[in-house]
Amino acid sequence: MNLTRPRNGGKYCVGRRMKFRSCNTDSCPKGKQDFREKQCSDFDGKHFNINGLSPNVRWLPKYSGIAIKDRCKLYCRVAGTTSFYQLKDRVADGTPCGTETNDICVQGLCRQAGCDHVLNSKARRDKCGVCGGDNSSCRTMTGVFNSAHYGYNVIVKIPTGATNIDILQHSYSGKPEDDNYLALSDTQGNFLLNGNFVVSMSKKEINIQGAIFEYSGSNNSIERINSTDRLEEELVLQVLCVGNLYNPDVHYSFNIPVEEKSDLFAWDPYGPWQDCTKMCQGLRRRKMTCIRTSDHMVMFDQRCDQLPLPLFVTERCNTDCELRWHIIGKSQCSSQCGQGYRSLDVHCMKYSIHKGQTVPVDDRYCSDQVKPPTREPCHGDCVLTRWHYSEWSQCSRSCGGGERSRESYCINNFGHRLADRECQDLPQVTTENCNEFSCPSWAASEWSECLVTCGKGTKQRQVWCELNEDHLSDGFCNPNTKPESLRPCELHSCASWQVGPWGSCTATCGHGYQMRAVKCVDELLSAVLDDRMCHGASRPSDRQDCIATPCPIISKIGATSLPAIPMGKTAQWRHGSWTPCSASCGRGNQARYVSCRDAHDGIADESYCAHLPRPAETAICFSPCGEWQTGNWSPCSASCGHGKTTRQVLCIKYHQPMNENYCDPEVRPSIEQECNVAACPPTYRNFPISSEQPNHFPGRNFPLTHKPEDNQNRGVDLSIRGNQWRTGPWGSCSSSCAGGVQHRVVVCQDENGQSASYCDADSKPPESQHCDSGPCPRWNYGSWGECTQTCGGGTKSRFVICQFPNGQMSQEQNCEILNKPPSVVQCHVHACPDDVSWHRGPWKSTIGHLGLCYLRVWKKNPFNLKYCNIYIIVLYVFIFYK
Numbered sequence: 001m002n003l004t005r006p007r008n009g010g011k012y013c014v015g016r017r018m019k020f021r022s023c024n025t026d027s028c029p030k031g032k033q034d035f036r037e038k039q040c041s042d043f044d045g046k047h048f049n050i051n052g053l054s055p056n057v058r059w060l061p062k063y064s065g066i067a068i069k070d071r072c073k074l075y076c077r078v079a080g081t082t083s084f085y086q087l088k089d090r091v092a093d094g095t096p097c098g099t100e101t102n103d104i105c106v107q108g109l110c111r112q113a114g115c116d117h118v119l120n121s122k123a124r125r126d127k128c129g130v131c132g133g134d135n136s137s138c139r140t141m142t143g144v145f146n147s148a149h150y151g152y153n154v155i156v157k158i159p160t161g162a163t164n165i166d167i168l169q170h171s172y173s174g175k176p177e178d179d180n181y182l183a184l185s186d187t188q189g190n191f192l193l194n195g196n197f198v199v200s201m202s203k204k205e206i207n208i209q210g211a212i213f214e215y216s217g218s219n220n221s222i223e224r225i226n227s228t229d230r231l232e233e234e235l236v237l238q239v240l241c242v243g244n245l246y247n248p249d250v251h252y253s254f255n256i257p258v259e260e261k262s263d264l265f266a267w268d269p270y271g272p273w274q275d276c277t278k279m280c281q282g283l284r285r286r287k288m289t290c291i292r293t294s295d296h297m298v299m300f301d302q303r304c305d306q307l308p309l310p311l312f313v314t315e316r317c318n319t320d321c322e323l324r325w326h327i328i329g330k331s332q333c334s335s336q337c338g339q340g341y342r343s344l345d346v347h348c349m350k351y352s353i354h355k356g357q358t359v360p361v362d363d364r365y366c367s368d369q370v371k372p373p374t375r376e377p378c379h380g381d382c383v384l385t386r387w388h389y390s391e392w393s394q395c396s397r398s399c400g401g402g403e404r405s406r407e408s409y410c411i412n413n414f415g416h417r418l419a420d421r422e423c424q425d426l427p428q429v430t431t432e433n434c435n436e437f438s439c440p441s442w443a444a445s446e447w448s449e450c451l452v453t454c455g456k457g458t459k460q461r462q463v464w465c466e467l468n469e470d471h472l473s474d475g476f477c478n479p480n481t482k483p484e485s486l487r488p489c490e491l492h493s494c495a496s497w498q499v500g501p502w503g504s505c506t507a508t509c510g511h512g513y514q515m516r517a518v519k520c521v522d523e524l525l526s527a528v529l530d531d532r533m534c535h536g537a538s539r540p541s542d543r544q545d546c547i548a549t550p551c552p553i554i555s556k557i558g559a560t561s562l563p564a565i566p567m568g569k570t571a572q573w574r575h576g577s578w579t580p581c582s583a584s585c586g587r588g589n590q591a592r593y594v595s596c597r598d599a600h601d602g603i604a605d606e607s608y609c610a611h612l613p614r615p616a617e618t619a620i621c622f623s624p625c626g627e628w629q630t631g632n633w634s635p636c637s638a639s640c641g642h643g644k645t646t647r648q649v650l651c652i653k654y655h656q657p658m659n660e661n662y663c664d665p666e667v668r669p670s671i672e673q674e675c676n677v678a679a680c681p682p683t684y685r686n687f688p689i690s691s692e693q694p695n696h697f698p699g700r701n702f703p704l705t706h707k708p709e710d711n712q713n714r715g716v717d718l719s720i721r722g723n724q725w726r727t728g729p730w731g732s733c734s735s736s737c738a739g740g741v742q743h744r745v746v747v748c749q750d751e752n753g754q755s756a757s758y759c760d761a762d763s764k765p766p767e768s769q770h771c772d773s774g775p776c777p778r779w780n781y782g783s784w785g786e787c788t789q790t791c792g793g794g795t796k797s798r799f800v801i802c803q804f805p806n807g808q809m810s811q812e813q814n815c816e817i818l819n820k821p822p823s824v825v826q827c828h829v830h831a832c833p834d835d836v837s838w839h840r841g842p843w844k845s846t847i848g849h850l851g852l853c854y855l856r857v858w859k860k861n862p863f864n865l866k867y868c869n870i871y872i873i874v875l876y877v878f879i880f881y882k
Contacts, residue, residue, distance in 0.1 A: 144249075
């Protein structure tokens with residue numbers, strides 16, 4: 001048996017060797033009993049002599065409130081109650097670890113599995129809900145709805161088969177109190193959520209023919225309905241508006257299946273341009289991509305494997321230069337008298353046609369040309385005396401023109417050294433020019449505007465190394481002469497938020513809230529400004545929760561309930577720390593243990609915490625594997641009318657290109673876009689084709705309450721005196737930074753505040769305006785710390801924060817998460833020496849026992865202490881003598 005010897009302090013494995021594989025991996029039919037539910041139901045009718053359980057007790061699986069480490073134990077709940085018990089030490093192998101994961105239990109431990117139910121598989125569902133899919137079987141439908149009238153307004157019909165449904169209603173000014181509420185109904189008008197003007201304020205789940213919808217409740221600044229399941233019946237999304245001047249702000253998205261067609265996929269020969277085949281006078285061709293014909297979405301090449309390839313689109317490239325072999329130097333003739341040979345120094349040179357400049361390049365670029373011989377015949381002049389030269393010295397400069405020299409002395413035909421005066425009539429060359437080609441130099445763009453709108457900030461510019469307008473790596477230029485790329489700047493002082501004291505709690509017992517005034521103030525002028533003059537993202541909260549004394553608990557006589565928590569003691573949710581992200585990079589999941597605890601930190605039934613929002617047990621985590629970077633757009637493909645322009649898109653990590661699989665495909669920038677230039681001469685007209693968008697209704701054009709023809713015979717001026725335009729408050733900016741648009745409601749009312757039909761159209765106030773919440777925050781980071789290990793693989797970390805240009809910190813979600821610099825990297829990954837161990841030296845008569853580190857292969861010579869495991873150092877033992 002070939003046993004590998006353990007290393008780095010490891011030990012041999014003992015016990016039985018076991019391997020596992022999945023079986024019966026097909027998904028169970030919908031409506032069939034869940035595997036964990038089946039294991040619980042096997043105990044139906046068994047009460048285990050637990051006080052209060054009936055002989056015909058039914059057991060149901062318990063999912064929530066179970067510790068992460070206990071997910072593979074069989075916890076079952078008594079049907080109709082919240083009481084639960086552990087009925088087995090571990091569930092049967094193959095049981096899912098939970099409802100929110102694909103992982104399965106094996107031997108009582110939760111092991112990784114994919115959506116294909118195979119152990120150790122990494123298969124995941126795509127956005128269409130297909131396991132291992134490539135997002136090609138559906139398309140995403142998105143929309144925004146922000147105009148409505150009083151009552152229920154239909155937004156969109158969500159068709160059967162839709163997946164990944166996500167609906168958000170943003171309340172005005174970010175406060176929970178709002179006059180707009182989301183609602184769901186079927187196509188027959190039967191409400192499934194928030195119907196008949198009755199709104200649910202708390203979080204709830206809705207089961208619509210097997211599809212689970214999560215509703216956040218109306219008491220949230222962002223009201224949300226979402227589901228990842230497949231919709232089995234058509235739904236109607238509506239918004240209930242009970243106010244007058246506050247528009248709804250509904251954003252929705254969902255995926256719908258793509259209809260199968262015979263010509264669904266095709267090769268597109270007009271992909272992005274690939275690299276030129278040569279440095280000069282080469283060819284390049286466009287990448288052949290497989291696309292979906294319905295929307296030109298790029299797919300995996302396997303979709304088009306059976307289709308014939310069209311001809312590649314090619315063009316000449318790098319036509320502004322030529323490559324040539326060039327003789328840059330010759331040696332002396334090998335014979336001083338008569339026939340001989342001399343060596344030629346031949347190099348590949350790049351010749352710029354337009355500039356007339358010649359630059360040396362690597363010889364491999366001229367490999368397709370015949371290289372001139374490096375030796376040629378010559379004839380010595382048969383002179384009696386001549387100068388003998390040493391080798392040339394190094395050139396004084398590597399570029400930009402330098403000088404090199406050599407020593408000389410006079411010799412005769414026999415090689416004997418003579419006095420220099422014997423050669424004084426012969427030409428003597430001891431110096432010459434060298435490396436006369438241009439040096440790389442730094443170039444810089446113009447300075448940007450100050451990156452802040454007020455206060456102290458910075459302005460920046462791009463700095464790069466170039467040679468003959470070709471960009472080079474910064475290592476080719478002198479770092480000591482690099483121009484600065486950042487420069488401080490200062491504008492007028494900024495307005496800032498000022499807060500007042502908190503008011504009293506709204507509740508006399510239990511939970512309530514308290515308010516305070518928040519104002520935007522110019523400190524220099526001591527004046528209160530409009531809120532738009534301060535940075536909206538950093539506005540302090542004007543409301544917070546407060547807890548007064550606990551309210552007394554009154555039990556209902558005759559009602560059966562769980563034991564009450566003693567007076568004066570409250571229960572609350574507690575949670576542990578998040579587990580590590582399930583993915584080392586990219587999108588993954590993390591979990592934590594959530595439980596209801598009493599005042600003594602003991603576990604209480606979850607019903608005692610039901611009045612409080614439950615912390616999430618799972619969350620999505622993302623650590624960037626790479627980031628997308630784009631090149632410049634190419635010129636427009638058309639000289640008039642509509643054309644296309646393309647650019648290069650690369651996946652970059654640590655400034656190095658990587659395979660595109662290491663970047664998030666859902667945020668990949670487009671490589672092609674339409675471009676509009678001057679209109680072509682009119683010959684015919686293209687009529688627009690209706691786009692496939694969800695049905696939006698009603699539109700903005702509502703029927704008038706009073707038709708104009710009703711007043712034709714009244715002899716009354718349509719501009720009735722007293723009617724005027726009234727405006728609602730401006731809505732939130734569509735972008736939290738870098739500019740956006742905000743809307744408001746404008747209505748025509750009479751002098752009594754009632755809705756009127758006629759106001760002066762020329763004086764109507766604008767319904768939308770541009771808004772600017774200040775510059776966007778960016779990632780900033782500190783220096784790397786020391787590595788945690790000296791060998792064998794360690795990590796080092798640094799501080800990475802989301803920060804505004806003025807130095808103010810922001811929450812991480814306000815920065816682009818895909819562009820976040822890494823905060824932890826590996827270091828010292830080289831292996832530690834295999835045969836290193838501690839050896840005990842002889843006892844000394846002074847302070848005792850000293851541990852020394854030896855490398856056995858070096859005949860027990862003392863070795864550097866860093867290669868021995870610091871955790872097994874023999875401690876010094878001090879011995880004192882009288």
